[in-house]
Amino acid sequence: MVGFVVAFSALFAAQLTFASPVRSRTPYQVKDVHNVPRGWRRVRRAPADHVIDLQIGVKQSNFAELEKNLYEVSDPDHHRYGKHLSADEVKELVKPTDETLDLVHEWLDANGVTPSGYSSAKDWIMVTLPLGDIERLLDTEYHVYEHKDGGVVARAPKWSLPLHLHDRIDTIQPTNSFFRARAQKFDHVEAPVYTDPHYTPPSNETLNAVCNVSSVTPECFQTLYSTKGYKTHACGKNKVGFNNYLGEHPIRSDAELFLAKYRPEAVSTAKDFPQITIADGPGDYALTPEELASATSKEANLDIQAIAGISWKTPIISYSTGGSPPFNPSTSTPDNTNEPYLVWVNWLLDQKSFPQVITTSYADDEQTVPESYARRVCQQFAQVGARGTSLLFSSGDSGVGPYGECISNDGKNTTQFLPEFPPSCPYVTAVGATKNFEPEVVAYRPAFVGPDGVAHGNYTSGGGFSNYFTAPAYQLEQASKYVKNLNGLYDGLYNKKGRGYPDISAQGLYFAYFWNGTEGVISGTSASCPLTGGILSLVNDALISTGKPPLGFLNPWLYSKGYKGLTDIVSGSAVGCGVDGFPAVEGWDPVTGLGTPIFPELVALAGGKLFY
Structure with a gap:
């Protein structure tokens, strides 16, 4: 009888194990760990009833094939060049396998979690839950963290999954990402501005007549980059877009003032361009008193005015995405903790079509973003490129890194240069900044005190090498040559095998622009x-x-052929981290990339036709 009881008990225990929740099929193990970056301090345990939107990055079934397709349709020497993929073709390559989705859904269902949404390819699953439930789901603890410059978020530096899901889920956010998207603009200054004592006016009389180094205008850009007189012919098919985050939205009245003064034939653009709002982003309205007090929308105004001043009559689309951290409704409660780029790019990929060029003037230090998350967001950008759109990102405004902040986030606190993300992603085109006109040189302005007594910080076009992404094939030869020719300079401060950026550059100092009805100048890779x-x-x-077809993902073309239509920049360096930083040299360099545009030559190299 005793033997029967023992046997029955063993059988019963086995049945219980078999019938236990899927979460116990394999034990939980830590999936991802990311150190809390400098500047953040833990304040308290996060409130268990605080609700956030969790985004689960499910393993894509065949990203390697998507990447292969991306490079083939972007390589001018490949027979598939320009044959961009459709939305359905992209989805087919990245959608998770049925087995992967079944396992993830089983785990969620066993924990009583119902998805609140999916990306179009179902490679991202969204769930909306209180933090207490998320803590149980991910076997973690969330705390409230406060940044020294303001902003309160709820984060968990490490989180876990059942072992059998480690290869099925790439990342889950917001968990351990402390990304603080910042606009890559350098402060608004009203004349007079700091002038370079070594500046020499252009000897070219035409250029000298329209280019003023203290306030650079669309007529100067048109002349400098040889777009003047070009007449657009594909306005019904061709579009250009730009992104806004952190509550930014372009102000039509300011755009109208700018265009009336500097591009009067394009003034209707100020009223015509659509402002699309995503995830409760700010809409189309005049600045509120609170926004005026915080100087909101200088970046958004700069973007619309810079594009409209050069690209008339090409239709422009503005995207304003909400939910970008940090969001600080009070000093104690975290809220609205969505990650900035993922919301936008997943929304974009749900659309049947979108602009052929989209620019983004926001980024942050790469090391504030967990590598798993950076890679998945980068893979979303690859999908956009495969569909025929050029994604441009500003390279940053602090050279190789901001003074006093060039410290690693690996727990060792070693001195290192600080690359930026997303420009470090190999599937986007990073844009650096230049100044002066004959010749153009690296954009640099030392710190100075303005005529109003206001101190203005050091500004340098950003550049460097990624610590997450290796140099892609299209850039490997140029990046390796550059590193070799440094002859050991800055060894140990950067990743010699990393993806180098920027890829291209253009003017980025003292743009004339309007904000709140007043003209000033503003600088930056923004x-x-x-x-x-x-x-x-x-x-x-x-x-x-x-x-x-349009250019699409630019980089393979730029590095193999398009560079011939660029002016090489060979003077200046990426000043930052207390050193001169990477120098501009002949050929590619991680401060101005391959150079600045020569419009007619780019058109000729791409096989287009000029219309005057």
Whole structure:
């Protein structure tokens, strides 16, 4: 009888094990750990009833094939060049396998969790839950963290999954990402501005007549980059877009003032461009008193004015995405903790079509983002490129890194240069900044005190090498040559095998622009990026007008052929981290990339036709 009881008990225990929740099929193990970056301090345990939108990055079934397709349709020497993928073709390559989705759904169902939404390819699953439930789901603890510059978020530096799901789920956020998207603009300054004592006016009389180093205007850009007189022909098919985060939205009345003064034939653009709001982003309205007090929308105004000033009549689309951290409704309660780029790019990929060029003037230190998350967001960008759109990102405004902040986030607190993400992603085109006109040099302005007594910090075009992404094949030769020629300079401060950025550059110092009805000047790669986007949209116009596809993902073309249509920048360096930083040299360099645009030559190299 005793033997029967023992046997029955063993059988019963086995049945219980078999019938236990899927979460116990394999034990939980830590999936991802990310150190809390400098500048953040833990305040308290996060409230268990605080609700957040959790985004689960499910393993894509065949990203390697998607990447292969991306490079083939972007390589001018490949027979598939320009044959961009459709939305359905992209989805088919990245959608998770049925087995993977079944396992993830079983785990969620066993924990009483119902998805609240999916990305179009179902490679992202969204769930909305109180933090207490998320803590149980991920076997973690969330705490409230406060940044020294303001902003309160709920984060968990490490989180876990059942072992059998480690290869089925790439990342889950917001968990351990402390990303703080920042606009890559350098402060608004009203004249007079700091002038370079070594500046020499252009000897070219035409250029000298329209280019003023203390306030650079669309006429100067048109002349400098040779777009002047080009007439667009593909306005019904060609578009250019730009992104806004952190509550930014372009102000139509300011755009109207700018265009009336500097591009009067384009003034209707100020009323015509659509402002699309995503995830409760800010809409189309005049600045509120609170926004005026916090100087909101200087970046958004710069973007629309820089693009409209160069790309008339190409239609422009503005995207304003909400939910970007940090969001600080009070000093004690975290809220609205969505990650910034993922919400936008997943929304974009749900659309049947979108602009052929989209610019983004926001980024942060790469090390604030967990590598798993950075890689998945980068893979989303690859999907956009495969569909024929050029994604441009500003390269940053602090050279190789901000003074006093060049410390690693690996727990060792070693001194290192700070690359930025998303420009470090190999599937986007990063844009650096130049100044002066004959010749153009690296954009740099030392710290100074303005005529109003206000101190203005050091500004340098950003550049460097990724610690997460290796140099892609299209860039490997140029990046390796550059590193070799440094002869050991800055060894140990950067990843010699990393993806180097920027890829291209353009003017980025003292752009004339309007904000709150007043004209001033503003600087940054936030200026060079939309300007470059406007110029490239004109190249697309010259292609589409003759029945050819748009440029799409630019980099393979730029590094193999397009560089011949750029002016190489060979003077200046990426000053930062208390050193001169990477120098500009002949050929590619991680401060101005391959150079600045020569519009007619880019059109010719791309096989388009000029219309005057």
